[in-house]
Amino acid sequence: MxxxxxxxxxxxxxxxxxxxxxxxxxxxxxxxxxxxxxxxxxxxxxxxxxxxxxxxxxxxxxxxxxxxxxxxxxxxxxxxxxxxxxxxxxxxxxxxxxxxxxxxxxxxxxxxxxxxxxxxxxxxxxxxxxxxxxxxxxxxxxxxxxxxxxxxxxxxxxxxxCGVMAGLGAALNTAAVGRGDSVAVIGCGGVGCAAVAGARLAGAGTIIAVDLDDRKLEWARGFGATHTVNATGADPVAAIQGLTGGNGADVVIEAVGRPETYQQAFYARDLAGTVVLVGVPTPEMRLDLPLLDVFGRGGALKSSWYGDCLPSRDFPMLIDLYLRNRLxxxxxxxxxxxxxxxxxxxxxxxxxxxxxxxxxx
CATH class of the missing domain: 3.90.180.10 (Medium-chain alcohol dehydrogenases, catalytic domain)
Structure with missing residues (x-):
């Protein structure tokens, strides 16, 4: 009944x-x-x-x-x-x-x-x-x-x-972060901090957390960020380039879902680098990028749905890592x-x- x-x-x-x-x-x-x-x-x-x-x-x-x-x-x-x-x-x-x-x-x-x-x-x-x-x-x-x-x-x-899987999967599945890669994460709420944790699990060498709030940046450090950038006092693109030998990051994960932060992610990546959008935009938002820049920089522009996860595969594996104190x-x-x-x-x-x-x- x-x-x-x-x-x-x-x-x-x-x-x-x-x-x-x-x-x-x-x-x-x-x-x-x-x-x-x-x-x-x-x-x-x-x-x-x-x-x-x-x-x-x-x-x-x-x-x-x-x-x-x-x-x-x-x-x-x-x-x-x-x-x-x-x-x-x-x-x-x-x-x-x-x-x-x-x-x-x-x-x-x-x-x-x-x-x-x-x-x-x-x-x-x-x-x-x-x-x-x-x-x-x-x-x-x-x-x-x-x-x-x-x-x-x-x-x-x-x-x-939902949120933690979205961030972990954005790094592990969608971006396929590799050992030694440089990764920047823009927006360090729950999803962004999970992306930081995913980059760390994948063995990224440099993990740069970007946010407007020092409290969130401290959270990101706790999950594995090696560097932090407070965007209220620094240009995120220049800061990320400065921390990656002037080149930009191999992977930039945008966890805000706004046109201005997406543009920052686009220009903060290395040539042939990858941008992953995991932040959720609202219906009225529009993006304006020079098409020549999209062509000239190469690489990949991706969106991450639920971290491109397969629950039957990913949930038990991540819970195992959690129980072994690795996540x-x-x-x-x-x-x-x-x-x-x-x-x-x-x-x-x-x-x-x-x-x-x-x-x-």
């Missing part, structure tokens, strides 16, 4: 969120019911609340989560009740042209649970990124559950569900909070006071 749980709801554009009763169906074919143990407060949730994703209110927010599978529907083989899982928002289909070409991280037909969660009055909810994990329990497609070692802290593990996922958890403190956490995130607030049950 359906489950009545508490969930964080965004009812309208810009309105403060509220904790309300959510009705979660029993899992149907291909679905799983997950008891949420921890869920990070990600900037994407704030985008939903502000109407920056779409206008399909009301939203059940939360998506950066870990928990335990309680029930599964018919035909589910990936997970079973009792499994500790990280939730992901790109459950690959296995049948689209990307999957059939052996590139499932680009899957063009990712899927979510078929059934809808609702408010107590029957109003259908739009779960953030098809997950909706600011709730005691949530219903997802079974493919959105990735089983990992239960020894991991749920608060840390859940962060691989400091705990360092991203600035504070743990209760479900009714999400609105306050949004304000802290907006002020740049936290890498991640994490709701813990």
């Amino acid at each position: 359906p489950h009545e749980v508490r969930g964080v709801i965004a009812r309208g554009k810009g309105a403060e969120v509220s904790v309300e009763t959510v009705v979660v169906p029993d899992p149907g074919p291909g679905e799983a019911l997950v008891r949420v143990q921890a869920c990070g407060v990600c900037h994407t949730d704030l985008h939903y609340r502000e109407g920056g994703i779409n206008d399909e209110f009301p939203f059940l927010l939360g998506h950066e989560a870990a928990g335990v599978v309680e029930e599964v529907g018919p035909g589910v083989a990936e997970v079973e009740p009792g499994d500790f899982v990280i939730l992901n928002w790109r459950a690959v289909c296995g049948q689209c042209r990307a999957c059939l070409r052996g590139r499932p991280w680009y899957c063009f037909a990712t899927h979510n649970a078929a059934q809808k969660m609702t408010l107590a009055d029957g109003t259908e909810l739009s779960p953030a990124l098809g997950i909706g994990a600011f709730a005691d329990k949530t219903l997802v497609a079974a493919g959105q559950c990735t089983k990992v070692d239960p020894a991991a802290s749920p608060a840390a593990a859940g962060l691989l569900g 400091d996922l705990d360092g991203f958890v600035t504070e743990t909070i209760a479900l009714d403190q999400v609105e306050e956490a949004f304000a802290k995130m907006h002020r740049g006071e936290v890498l991640r607030s994490v709701v813990v049950w």
Whole structure:
């Protein structure tokens, strides 16, 4: 029978969120019911609340989560009740042209649970990124559950569900940072610091963190940055060139999502270097670059979707590194909070006071 749980709801554009009763169906074919143990407060949730994703209110927010599978529907083989899982928002289909070409991280037909969660009055909810994990329990497609070692802290593990994976993957997967490479990361919030950590894991020789906030630059140093640049007092392009023998970095990762910082990334890379855009722009933003400069500098301009990750491959590997003290996922958890403190956490995130607030049950 359906489950009545508490969930964080965004009812309208810009309105403060509220904790309300959510009705979660029993899992149907291909679905799983997950008891949420921890869920990070990600900037994407704030985008939903502000109407920056779409206008399909009301939203059940939360998506950066870990928990335990309680029930599964018919035909589910990936997970079973009792499994500790990280939730992901790109459950690959296995049948689209990307999957059939052996590139499932680009899957063009990712899927979510078929059934809808609702408010107590029957109003259908739009779960953030098809997950909706600011709730005691949530219903997802079974493919959105990735089983990992239960020894991991749920608060840390859940962060691989979105922002931390996006940053790690931007360095490890999209940019394919190599040993000894020079890497610059522009924007050192949660995603940018994760990109720094990914560059360090990959063996980069020089890792340059760029931000406007000294506090964030200190966080980046903790994750492996060898140099920092405060862009309020220095030209980032000149500074990055100065730290790389005048050439520019082999890889520049833009984790802000603004035209001006993207231009900085473009000109701060070495000839034939790589720029990776992982920061999320808003719909009205436009980019103006001389086409001759694009041609003349060569290299690669890439966008990173979810760190080009394949959850079934990447989550267990990264959790293993975490458990062997080679990846400091705990360092991203600035504070743990209760479900009714999400609105306050949004304000802290907006002020740049936290890498991640994490709701813990």
